[in-house]
Amino acid sequence: MRKTLSALISSLAFAAATLPAIAKEKLTIYTYESFTAEWGPGPQVKKAFEADCDCEVDFVSVADGVALLNRVKLEGAATKADIVLGLDTNLTADAKASGLFTPHGATAALDVPGGWNDDTFVPYDYGYFAVVYDTEKLKTPPASLKDLVEGDASQKIAIQDPRTSTPGLGLLLWVRSVYGDKAPEAWAKLKNRVLTVTPGWSEAYGLFTKGEAPMVLSYTTSPAYHMVAEKTDRYQAASFSEGHYLQVEVAGITTTGAKNPLSEKFMAFMTSPKFQDVVPETNWMFPAGKMDKPLDPAFDKLVKPAKTLAFSPEEIAKNRKAWVDEWLNVMSK
């Protein structure tokens, strides 16, 4: 078995090495690391699209969504990317302002909470931020954001820094959308429950699984990973009565990609079932388009937000700095 496998791999590698000689059409996609990981959607997406278009897909990955936008900004108009996949709605206004993206043509049938109309970016999946808790440590999780803010301060939560991470910014916007101008007061109370503020999602989630904190800011879909991959129900998301803040992940065509006919083709493919089937169990997010196969039952067990909370990209771009400064002010006291 192992022998045939390695023979297969080496013949594939050989085939891959000889492919460029035939000079197929090529599509370059910039994305984030976990998308192209072996367990991520990348490998399957590549295979499916290449079979469809008789072309070659070249993924280039960076650490995360923010790094992705920076990389494109650093390269400017000379970027090799045809498509940038993996920005979220916190970044789209900024991305548009860079002038490095062109409007897309087609809009397939999309299934994103709150609907979607954006002429430049197309969503491929979405998720909700949620407080994930350890059922072995916490018997009665907070039932609302208000509960979290006002509850027992000895039950700690690990959160992320809005200055450096997307979920951190997510929580900031979540509190803002629930408390409005009273957000600073809410943060002043919540502060006592915060164990620590980490630079990124990984660190906070690491502290959580090490048992340092019984709660962590993550996604409603996080428990699905533990249920499907680890066969455990230990980690669950708390359902908040005020609703959950939405994160939509999108892709856009760059000015470079506008000259490549494959770009539009990929965008159409991205919202088709062939792509969407892959997303839930590799990216651990909800599909933004129609699937051919049913969702894993684990997804049915996840928290279904009573209400979807979201600011428009323009509102975020306009207020982000002021809101982050406000947060800093309260949290630094």
Add this chain to the structure above:
Amino acid sequence: MTADMPLRQGVSLHLDRTTFRYGEVGFAFDVEFPTGEITAVMGPSGSGKSTLLNLVAGFETPRSGRVLIGGKDFSDASPSERPVSMVFQENNLFAHLDVFRNVGLGISPSLALTAADHAAIADALARTGLAGKDKRLPRELSGGERQRVALARALVRDRPVLLLDEPFASLGPALREDMLDLVAAVQTERKMTTLFVTHQPRDARRIAAHVVFLESGTVAASGRAGDFFSASGPAAFQRYAGAADEG
């Protein structure tokens, strides 16, 4: 360059109105040393004996004046470009290299040695009484033997000027006399213009033909050794020598 050099004349050595400053202390030397002979450089501590040697060797550069060796101006030349060999009071050897290689460095600073060089080194070692000790490391040698290695290297370097900066100060009387005789024999053979710094009038009298006496950074007296050590020698020197003999 082999050890079997024909007898020859040494070169002239002239410090032509050289001045030097070391912090607050100033030095001024204007002196010509007898060609092909041994001159003892004497004087109290801090009078500038080592500074004088350093100026000749090139470890210090004069502020003004010239260092003339064989009539040529070497004032700005680096130590290795000068026709000079120097034996220090200590630290003459590289602790991690054996005797043979320590001497070999005198011929080639990169130790690229030919068969003829090997023979020359063996000769020099035999000449300095170190035959059979070529594989020893410095720490396996006595103090006298270490200075013999330094002399052996001066032999293979075969430069017309030899500077000895109190090289035998730490050796016992009998051993010191052996070493002095070795220096004298080598000098007679090679006719190197030799400067020999010492505190011991006895040592100077044993091998030096001339004496230069320094005081407060300048030459206070000079002359033939015989005149110096007689009752009619310079007064300053007599005061110093008397003190040195008592001490």
Add this chain to the structure above:
Amino acid sequence: MAQRDEQIGTTANPLSQAAHPAALRDRRVGAGMAALAFVAILIGGAFLGLAIESAGDFSGAATALDSYLFRIVRFTLWQALLSTCLSVVPALFVARALARHPGFFGRNFILQLFAVPLALPAIVAALGVLALYGRAGYFASFLTKIAGEDWPGIYGLSGILVAHVFFNLPLCVRLFLEALQTVPADQWRLASQLGMGVRPAFRFIEWPALKQALPGVAGLVFMLCITSFTIVLILGGGPRATTLEVAIYQALRFDFDPARAVALTLLQVLLTFAVVALLSGLGANTTAETGLSVARRRYLSIGGGETVLNALLIMLALLFVAGPMMATIAAGLQSDLVRLIGEPAVHRATTTSAALAFLSALLATALSLSLVMARHGLAGRRGRTSGRSLLEYATDTGAGFVLVVPPIVIGAGWFLLLRHVGSAFAIAPVMVVAVNATMAMPFALRAIRPAYDAASERHERLCAQLGITGWARLRLIDWPVLQRPLATAFAFAMALSLGDLGVIALFGSDSLQTLPYLLLARMGSYRTADAAGLALLLGLVCFALILLADRLGKERSP
């Protein structure tokens, strides 16, 4: 004596020293100039790139200076100073204890172990520290009993300090030991002959050697702590604990404001410069009088009481450093190591990491050696009474300031600069090696300098006289004496590059995955166990490389 030197130094004209024809003729100085030029181009190019990008719009730089900035500057300096003191002072005594007991059981192993923390990515070290002292740590129940209430963990300043000491104490110990080993054996013989007890021996023999190394080592640790980022955020407990580095990162990453990033970086460099200048007043930059070290054996008579005390000190330091490492190992052993080791991705990452670290270490060692040689050459030229020239300063402490230029700034700057020429990503591996080597250079410098200076003091005149220069000098004279410190420098540089994430995070893509990058990727997709396993692998690779470097250092030495 030292202070007098420094005072005189301020009145001397530095340029006249640098322009000394003989100094420039010295090939060692030439090598140092080349190394300095390399560093200058690396940093200057980055700043140029960022300056061009900000295209005259410096509003971001202007608005950077507000009360928020004032607060973080205060915290940055405070935590860095405390961390430095807590790392340096105990290290002095641990190093001394290790120096006095060359036959201490497992001494070599301890020293090798002490190079490992540098190779651990900050997150791994933070989790290791928390595994002991955290709310759910091994000591939590014990600490709860003592405190009488639920142990709150070490979040806050104390957590930052513990983690910083974990990183820096072992480093200081090794560097101080390097300095102590330059004390000639003859001095020890003299001490024992004079019947010097522990105190006088410390005062007259060990302290002068340590004092000489102190400003440099303290400055180095200070620079490391001032740029701390991940540790400060994870263990700091909230944005009150924020360093300038975080602000720089934020400016470049989230706000994409190159002007602001440059302004903050310059502020960081200036602040560090001020503190390091103060620190240098603590020590002396004089070279001890050294003679030919002929005695091989150390003549030491150490009393029973002191032996016990020293052993205790060494054990305490070992426990403190080994604790978080043991926790990392324990966590790593719980992962599916067999599967991990079999993964092609892990093979690739290991190979990439080892190759990059090896090349970085090679370059870092060469750079440091060039600078050390140049510094000595320049110092020798100026004589003992005149002051240090700017150039000489640059070859020593000056070059260390690269440490406080964040790799993300260098990376981003070069990107912006090179995008006008072609793809900057094509030269990503070159950038990673160059930046890692430069960042490791100040460490390597500290490891090499004491031994080189001591050896040169003995050999300088002899080499000048015999005309032994350049390559021949390096091969015949310096290399045999420097093998061991060079190996130490190499091991340090390699460990640092192995654990690096700063540059990789920016340049890393599928084609350039290193072990830390892979580790963070696993962590970022719920695979915490894999990450723990990779941390263990990373530690093992580092340890293996250090063993190798040590062995190379011992070979052929007399």
